[in-house]
Amino acid sequence: MRSLFRIRKLSAVFIEEGPDKGAVWHFGEPVQEQRALEAGTAWADLSHLEIIAVSGADRLTWLHALTTQHLEKLLPGHWQEALILDAKGHIEFQFTLVDVTETVFLILDPGYIDNLLTYLEKMKFMLRVEVRNASSEFAVLRAPGLMDEIGGPFALIPRSELGEMKAFFSKSAIQVGTWALDAMRVAAGRPRIGFETDHKSIPNELGVLNKSVHMQKGCYRGQETVAKIFNLGNPPRRLVMLHLDGSVVTSPARGTDVYSGENRVGFIGTVARHHELGTIALAVIKRNTAVEAELTIDGVPAIQEVIVPA
Numbered sequence: 467m468r469s470l471f472r473i474r475k476l477s478a479v480f481i482e483e484g485p486d487k488g489a490v491w492h493f494g495e496p497v498q499e500q501r502a503l504e505a506g507t508a509w510a511d512l513s514h515l516e517i518i519a520v521s522g523a524d525r526l527t528w529l530h531a532l533t534t535q536h537l538e539k540l541l542p543g544h545w546q547e548a549l550i551l552d553a554k555g556h557i558e559f560q561f562t563l564v565d566v567t568e569t570v571f572l573i574l575d576p577g578y579i580d581n582l583l584t585y586l587e588k589m590k591f592m593l594r595v596e597v598r599n600a601s602s603e604f605a606v607l608r609a610p611g612l613m614d615e616i617g618g619p620f621a622l623i624p625r626s627e628l629g630e631m632k633a634f635f636s637k638s639a640i641q642v643g644t645w646a647l648d649a650m651r652v653a654a655g656r657p658r659i660g661f662e663t664d665h666k667s668i669p670n671e672l673g674v675l676n677k678s679v680h681m682q683k684g685c686y687r688g689q690e691t692v693a694k695i696f697n698l699g700n701p702p703r704r705l706v707m708l709h710l711d712g713s714v715v716t717s718p719a720r721g722t723d724v725y726s727g728e729n730r731v732g733f734i735g736t737v738a739r740h741h742e743l744g745t746i747a748l749a750v751i752k753r754n755t756a757v758e759a760e761l762t763i764d765g766v767p768a769i770q771e772v773i774v775p776a
Contacts, residue, residue: 502639732752
């Protein structure tokens with residue numbers, strides 16, 4: 467297995483732009499990588515992600531009040547996904563988090579850490595919390611094991627031990643890239659900030675209620691919008707998975723318009739090539755778009771698979 471690991475490292479293809487720049491895209495065998503993920507015999511290097519450390523006696527109650535997740539009784543080592551909304555319920559931040567040795571670590575996509583640190587510092591008031599950028603101290607790996615509902619299992623590793631842990635994982639699992647991870651994420655219908663979101667996105671549109679948004683907790687910023695739409699109405703848009711015509715070699719770019727006939731009804735998010743489903747994508751479209759409507763993206767036909775009911 468160690469020799470296989472060396473061969474795969476030599477054949478790695480890296481991402482050249484976007485939030486995952488510098489991460490491994492694939493090792494030339496995306497089908498094998500996806501099957502390994504499904505079997506629980508794969509790991510991935512996510513050390514390009516950024517990390518905020520929140521310590522102090524009030525860390526859990528403070529984060530509970532600021533986020534969409536129920537965190538007051540978060541168990542050590544238990545990973546959760548959470549959002550922070552603006553006052554109108556729009557999604558501002560998305561992250562996974564875990565409590566380790568009296569510190570909560572927030573793991574988020576590159577590009578958001580400065581704004582989130584600024585916001586958290588403003589919200590400390592007189593509470594016993596300390597916030598810092600811990601990206602240079604720790605890194606995250608997608609650990610071997612069957613995929614859970616937030617895309618894990620994950621492992622938080624001191625950067626000084628990163629090489630040792632990679633070698634340990636490689637003894638029993640193969641390393642995979644973001645191609646395989648994205649294919650699994652799209653197939654599971656899990657949205658990613660900046661891909662399936664824009665400045666108008668609210669949680670109700672994205673299928674995250676009772677997941678990263680806890681529906682039985684106290685007040686947080688933006689909750690009024692979430693609760694009002696949940697109880698009294700429907701969101702203006704909805705997340706869908708699209709099955710694209712596989713006869714077309716090229717894939718549409720993130721942000722490409724989705725059309726029903728001549729009418730623009732939404733935009734495409736993540737596009738992935740799945741080893742069983744073919745070319746699939748997550749898209750956000752107008753709620754009243756008929757479920758049976760044939761959609762097109764750059765002229766490529768696509769059919770819907772419902773995630774958020776119409």
